[in-house]
Amino acid sequence: MLTNKRIRNKGKISFTKYFQKFGEGDSVAIVRDLTVQSPGFPSRIQGRTGVVLGQRGRSYVITIKDYDRSKTYIVKPVHLKKIEVIKK
Numbered sequence: 373m374l375t376n377k378r379i380r381n382k383g384k385i386s387f388t389k390y391f392q393k394f395g396e397g398d399s400v401a402i403v404r405d406l407t408v409q410s411p412g413f414p415s416r417i418q419g420r421t422g423v424v425l426g427q428r429g430r431s432y433v434i435t436i437k438d439y440d441r442s443k444t445y446i447v448k449p450v451h452l453k454k455i456e457v458i459k460k
Contacts, residue, residue: 377406390450394432398424399455402434408450417445421455 376382385407394400401421404413422436422445431446 375406383407385450392449392452392454394424394427394449394452394454396424396426399457400424400432400434400452401455402436402445402447402451403453405450408448410448410451413451414445417447 385405389405390408399421400423402417402419404410404418417436420436422434425433425435425444427433428446431448432452433444434447434452435442435444
């Protein structure tokens with residue numbers, strides 16, 4: 373798990389990441405941004421991928437497949453990164 377940021381990005385909050393929009397069904401990766409204090413951010417979801425179910429306030433409801441169960445988490449958009457799905 374990440375414990376610090378790179379020196380050129382330290383202390384900066386990317387506004388484009390903070391205000392990014394996602395739609396229902398978008399595939400996203402969860403990458404924790406260390407500059408934003410998120411109390412209770414579960415470390416077990418760092419680096420996992422999931423699907424956006426909807427929006428709750430400024431945050432998004434994400435479903436993650438954990439073995440045979442699907443679990444839902446509420447994550448701020450600054451911690452999300454959109455994954456482009458390549459269709460053949």
